[in-house]
Amino acid sequence: MKKAVSSRRTRRNLLCVALLAVLCVGAVELAACSFFAPTVYEQITAPARRGAQAASQFCGRAAAAAAQASEEAHRLVSRRVAAAGVQASVLWSRLTAPKAEPLPEEDIQVADDPALTGGGPAADPAITELNVINGQEILTGGTMPIVYFNQGSETWAEQPYGSDNIGRYGCGPTAMAMVAASMTGAETDPLQMAQLAVSLGHWAKRGGSYLSVVEGLAAEAGLTAVSLRERTPDALMQPLLGGDLVVALMGPGHFTKSGHFIVLRGATLSGKILVADPNSPERSLMEWEPELILEELSRSTSDGAPLWIISQPPADNS
Numbered sequence: 001m002k003k004a005v006s007s008r009r010t011r012r013n014l015l016c017v018a019l020l021a022v023l024c025v026g027a028v029e030l031a032a033c034s035f036f037a038p039t040v041y042e043q044i045t046a047p048a049r050r051g052a053q054a055a056s057q058f059c060g061r062a063a064a065a066a067a068q069a070s071e072e073a074h075r076l077v078s079r080r081v082a083a084a085g086v087q088a089s090v091l092w093s094r095l096t097a098p099k100a101e102p103l104p105e106e107d108i109q110v111a112d113d114p115a116l117t118g119g120g121p122a123a124d125p126a127i128t129e130l131n132v133i134n135g136q137e138i139l140t141g142g143t144m145p146i147v148y149f150n151q152g153s154e155t156w157a158e159q160p161y162g163s164d165n166i167g168r169y170g171c172g173p174t175a176m177a178m179v180a181a182s183m184t185g186a187e188t189d190p191l192q193m194a195q196l197a198v199s200l201g202h203w204a205k206r207g208g209s210y211l212s213v214v215e216g217l218a219a220e221a222g223l224t225a226v227s228l229r230e231r232t233p234d235a236l237m238q239p240l241l242g243g244d245l246v247v248a249l250m251g252p253g254h255f256t257k258s259g260h261f262i263v264l265r266g267a268t269l270s271g272k273i274l275v276a277d278p279n280s281p282e283r284s285l286m287e288w289e290p291e292l293i294l295e296e297l298s299r300s301t302s303d304g305a306p307l308w309i310i311s312q313p314p315a316d317n318s
Contacts, residue, residue: 102207106251106300109208109259111151111168111279115252123285128274130281139284142266142274143240147181149174149190151278161194162203172209173197173217174278175261179245179310180221190278193217208259211303214247214310224313227304231297233271233290239309240267249306253296255283264293 123129128141130148139146149156151174157167166174173193180186180193197203200220202213218225228235228246239246246264250256255277263276272287298306 103204103210104300104302106298107207107211107249107259107302107305108204109169109171109249109261110256111171111260112257114254115257116254121287123282124287127268127287128285130285137281139265139274139276141268142276143243143245144182144265146263146265146276147178148276148281148284149177149278150281151190156190159191159194162198162205164203164206166190166194169206169208170194171261171278172202172213175247175263175276176213176217176221178263178276178278179218179247180223183223183245183310183312184221186221188221196220209261211249211300211305214261214308215304218308218310222313223310225304225308225310228307228309231294231307233294236264236273236290236294236307237267237271239311240264240273244309244311247308247310248293249298249300250293250296251298251306254288254292255280255296259298259300 128139131138131140137148137150139148151157151170152167156170156174157165159166159170161170161173164170170190173196174190176197177188177190177193180188194203197209197213197217200216202210202216204210215225225247228239236246248262248264250260250262252258255262256279260277260279262278264273265276266274267290268274268287270287271290273290273293275284275286275288275293277283300306
């Protein structure tokens with residue numbers, strides 16, 4: 001038995017030695033061939049080189065694909081984690097937010113058809129126009145060019161205002177977006193203003209905005225909002241002729257059936273008022289009698305309503 005095992009080991013060793021000898025001889029011959037017959041050497045080794053190159057390319061593509069898959073997975077996980085964080089933050093805010101008081105009926109704002117029609121002459125392009133400049137709608141002819149936003153446009157109507165939407169309830173943030181963009185040059189819009197109003201507690205569920213929205217968003221834009229208490233045509237004209245804007249909360253009449261924020265943006269030489277109505281480009285191109293504006297103001301007097309003069313803060317000369 002021991003002799004048989006020893007014999008098999010001997011044969012295996014001899015076979016290994018023979019193979020090693022063949023490899024060595026082949027390597028020597030291949031080396032000699034590369035020196036004495038380079039063309040033949042290239043032909044012999046070409047398949048091996050192509051195979052090695054293909055294997056290298058395959059490994060490179062596999063590594064790149066694996067890296068891309070890893071990066072996509074990382075981005076997907078990051079997005080889901082961020083989304084989960086936002087949802088958790090919104091849920092926590094809703095759970096911990098104090099219960100807001102409902103708005104009085106005279107304070108509720110809803111974008112709807114006006115209770116009355118007519119009330120102003122047809123638009124006069126010699127006085128005011130709605131032009132598109134650098135992709136932005138601009139109302140001309142008033143105290144200053146007004147960046148115009150329409151809360152009912154396709155761009156903004158379905159955007160959120162708290163759990164409501166801007167198209168129906170966002171006249172407050174939309175009016176203040178026009179004021180801020182026009183008076184300060186800030187790159188803002190109704191959605192940004194709506195989000196800011198919600199964060200500051202000015203949103204009123206199913207009621208539009210608490211009337212604090214005017215002074216609150218004006219302060220955030222670096223502007224001052226002061227209540228205009230005197231209700232006469234002369235008092236209404238004075239800030240407009242002096243370069244300020246006026247935000248008005250309208251009641252039922254030519255602008256709404258309920259309540260609605262508009263911007264008074266200038267006065268004409270004939271003594272009419274120009275407005276920027278966030279729910280109507282057509283009404284924004286009409287001239288309005290100051291007496292009509294005063295007659296249709298909201299009855300509310302909370303938080304400075306129904307008229308606020310919006311102006312730049314006085315310069316600090318100290």
